[in-house]
Amino acid sequence: MNVGFIGLGLMGRPMALHLEKAGHTLHLWARRPESLAPFAAVNAKTYATPALLAANADVVITMVADAPDVEKVCLGADGLAAGGKPGLIVVDMSTINPNAARSIGLRLGEKGIAFVDAPVSGGEMGAINAALTIMVGGTPEAFEKVKPLFEKMGKSVTLIGGSGAGQVAKACNQILTGVGVMAVAEAFNFATQSGVDAAKVREALLGGFAYSKVLENHGQRMLDRNFKPGFKAWMHQKDLRIVMEEAHRMGLMLPSAAATAQVFNAIVGSGMGENDSITALQLLEKMSTKPE
Amino acid sequence: MNIGFIGFGTMGQPMVEHLLKAGHNLRVWSRRAASADSLVGQGALRCESPAALAAASEIVCTNVTGSADVETLAAQLAEGLAPGSIHVDFSTIAPGAARRVAAMYAARGIEFVDAPVSGGGAGARNATLSIMWGGKSALAPRLEPLFSVLGKTVVRIGDAGAGQVAKACNQMVMVAAIEACAEAARLAGAAGVDFSLVRQAMLGGSAGSRVLDVFGGRMASGDFAAGVEARLHHKDYALLMDEATRIGVPLPVSAAVWQQLNALMAQGWGTRDTASLLRVLELAAGRSTE
Numbered sequence: 404m405n406v407g408f409i410g411l412g413l414m415g416r417p418m419a420l421h422l423e424k425a426g427h428t429l430h431l432w433a434r435r436p437e438s439l440a441p442f443a444a445v446n447a448k449t450y451a452t453p454a455l456l457a458a459n460a461d462v463v464i465t466m467v468a469d470a471p472d473v474e475k476v477c478l479g480a481d482g483l484a485a486g487g488k489p490g491l492i493v494v495d496m497s498t499i500n501p502n503a504a505r506s507i508g509l510r511l512g513e514k515g516i517a518f519v520d521a522p523v524s525g526g527e528m529g530a531i532n533a534a535l536t537i538m539v540g541g542t543p544e545a546f547e548k549v550k551p552l553f554e555k556m557g558k559s560v561t562l563i564g565g566s567g568a569g570q571v572a573k574a575c576n577q578i579l580t581g582v583g584v585m586a587v588a589e590a591f592n593f594a595t596q597s598g599v600d601a602a603k604v605r606e607a608l609l610g611g612f613a614y615s616k617v618l619e620n621h622g623q624r625m626l627d628r629n630f631k632p633g634f635k636a637w638m639h640q641k642d643l644r645i646v647m648e649e650a651h652r653m654g655l656m657l658p659s660a661a662a663t664a665q666v667f668n669a670i671v672g673s674g675m676g677e678n679d680s681i682t683a684l685q686l687l688e689k690m691s692t693k694p695e
Numbered sequence: 696m697n698i699g700f701i702g703f704g705t706m707g708q709p710m711v712e713h714l715l716k717a718g719h720n721l722r723v724w725s726r727r728a729a730s731a732d733s734l735v736g737q738g739a740l741r742c743e744s745p746a747a748l749a750a751a752s753e754i755v756c757t758n759v760t761g762s763a764d765v766e767t768l769a770a771q772l773a774e775g776l777a778p779g780s781i782h783v784d785f786s787t788i789a790p791g792a793a794r795r796v797a798a799m800y801a802a803r804g805i806e807f808v809d810a811p812v813s814g815g816g817a818g819a820r821n822a823t824l825s826i827m828w829g830g831k832s833a834l835a836p837r838l839e840p841l842f843s844v845l846g847k848t849v850v851r852i853g854d855a856g857a858g859q860v861a862k863a864c865n866q867m868v869m870v871a872a873i874e875a876c877a878e879a880a881r882l883a884g885a886a887g888v889d890f891s892l893v894r895q896a897m898l899g900g901s902a903g904s905r906v907l908d909v910f911g912g913r914m915a916s917g918d919f920a921a922g923v924e925a926r927l928h929h930k931d932y933a934l935l936m937d938e939a940t941r942i943g944v945p946l947p948v949s950a951a952v953w954q955q956l957n958a959l960m961a962q963g964w965g966t967r968d969t970a971s972l973l974r975v976l977e978l979a980a981g982r983s984t985e
Contacts, residue, residue: 640940640943644937644940647936647953648933648937650954650957651929651932651933651936651953651957653957653961654957654958654959654960654961655957655961656954656955656957656958656961657954657957658951658954661950661951661953661954662947662950662951664940664950665939665945665946665947665950666945668939668940668943668944668945668946669943669944669945670943671943672942672943672944672945673943676943
């Protein structure tokens with residue numbers, strides 16, 4: 404298949420390379436040309452604009468930072484809509500506001516271009532190991548066409564519902580992981596401040612009803628004092644902003660997510676945003692001990 | 696002075712009336728012509744367009760709902776405003792939006808002042824508003840004849856956008872206090888104690904406040920008809936929480952209050968008074984006063 408790929412960062416680069424390895428022809432455009440360097444040795448064509456790329460692709464995948472970036476790549480001057488033939492499928496794998504995804508989908512639809520929102524969970528390791536969880540919103544027809552691509556990048560691929568549904572699922576994922584990381588950080592800090600070994604607490608809890616992947620994986624990294632990302636705290640802050648914006652729009656009470664979002668504000672505001680989101684533990688420690 | 700004014704809601708209408716009474720020449724424009732009829736009857740001149748209004752005014756005032764309304768109007772006003780003239784926006788909008796509008800005008804030599812107000816409909820009617828403004832300090836003498844007619848407390852906070860930051864702080868402190876009153880009323884009520892007596896006692900002590908007086912009074916008497924429509928406070932929370940996210944500041948109490956407001960909106964109480972936060976707590980307990 405002729406697959407366009409835009410957004411060749413930490414996540415996008417390994418994802419695109421998996422598709423190339425599977426025999427697909429890559430069509431690339433990058434805002435910063437140096438992002439294209441890792442693709443010099445593989446079967447990939449590069450273009451001067453998204454519009455030119457779109458004219459040569461059956462499917463275009465975008466993996467960028469936020470809704471305005473997706474909007475610009477899709478609908479801006481020289482964007483995908485300006486060059487894509489009717490029948491093109493645009494798959495956005497970024498994490499953006501569900502409502503923004505629906506709106507972009509509607510406007511691409513007017514040009515005969517199908518839009519699928521397919522945000523992912525699993526982080527950089529998930530991308531490198533082709534083990535991502537992919538949550539998809541779109542029509543069943545478009546989903547069936549792009550599913551073989553998803554299967555080369557992810558292990559769990561689920562069509563959640565219509566346009567925007569993938570982003571809703573991702574927002575739910577970020578509520579659970581955000582609040583979950585906070586819960587584990589609070590429990591570990593509670594144990595440590597009580598003079599109890601947090602590692603032993605974790606070990607015991609893993610066998611019980613409080614078991615979770617966050618307790619297992621993030622918890623271990625907290626014990627190892629390994630705050631390297633992983634998933635950067637500022638990105639979790641961004642994703643929780645999306646959650647809280649949608650809650651505001653719909654009039655939904657999300658007290659735990661709202662409180663967690665404030666902790667991420669504090670993390671980013673105190674210059675810890677480039678750390679993994681488990682850096683929440685360090686913030687709690689700072690707040691619960693007297694300075695020297 | 697030749698003053699243009701756009702936006703005649705609960706706040707804008709009495710503000711224009713005060714300016715007319717003070718002897719200023721007022722020009723008005725509104726999307727729905729009828730909403731300016733009564734002001735035209737009192738001597739204001741009706742204009743064809745925002746640009747026409749701007750061309751005849753030294754100062755143009757706006758008092759509308761959202762950031763997008765202000766940005767749209769500013770683009771139209773810029774067509775008519777002469778270099779050196781001032782756009783004073785009384786609306787409550789995002790500080791970032793205020794800074795964008797100021798930058799757009801600066802390129803044309805037009806001044807922008809964000810001047811959100813506190814005091815509600817009563818403050819506007821009695822000309823006792825608190826006006827917190829952001830803009831160049833050199834503009835103060837030209838703004839004084841305008842602000843002195845509308846408000847009692849006028850404070851320049853800083854440059855463009857600073858007024859909106861002050862308003863965000865105002866809303867945070869005020870609505871958190873309303874929530875605190877609601878929680879006190881709920882606790883008293885659930886404990887079988889008369890909140891109106893609790894309020895009366897508290898008003899004389901260290902917990903006394905304007906919010907306890909006004910909003911606590913509405914809670915005590917079960918009067919949830921709008922003084923301040925809760926949907927407006929809800930809207931302001933989106934602005935201030937977004938600003939907190941942008942600059943990385945934790946606001947744990949505000950975030951919790953915001954969620955109570957979300958629950959209030961879900962019940963369809965957005966056009967009722969923010970004292971309805973008490974009813975959100977009663978809802979959680981499976982009771983209701985109405």
